[in-house]
Amino acid sequence: MSKSKRSIRRTILVELLRHLKSQYDFELTADAVRELIYSNAGIDALLSFRSDSRLDDLRGALLRLESDTFGICIACKQSIARTHMDDDVTRRVCPSCESEFNHRRVETVVLASSSRE
Ligand SMILES: [Zn+2]
Structure with missing residues (x-):
């Protein structure tokens, strides 16, 4: 993963975590966050937690980042x-x-x- 891609991914994840925190008062441990940065399986598990359109949007952004259609x-x-x-x-x-x-x-x-x- 290129450096800029990784930094975009981090930005999306920060946004995702902020959303979870504000909507559900749900906070991840540092280990869990680290896992999310490198694994999509972790993100899928996280997103099955709740479903709302903002989470779907953020998930979509991560997928586009991977398929190089982000932006x-x-x-x-x-x-x-x-x-x-x-x-x-x-x-x-x-x-x-x-x-x-x-x-x-x-x-x-x-x-x-x-x-x-
Ligand atoms: Zn256009």
Whole structure:
């Protein structure tokens, strides 16, 4: 694993642990944390603990990191600026696709509701 990949992985894990702590008052021992840094099996075990969308998002970020698609927009396949990834490590869409997507979603909702009449 490259150094930058490892540091991103650590960032995601820190976020994950912070989430567990704030949502469930669940804290891991230092040994458990060390294990998580190197093993996905540990993460799977941890995530079967509870399921919520934020945990799923963070898990998804770890998987994308492994498949080298972390930080790549799923819509336009361009890299998402590092500053945006720093703001939210679970981001999957670049800001321009996101605004496009939201725009289209609004249109879809409008169309769906007008077709029901
Ligand atoms: Zn994009």
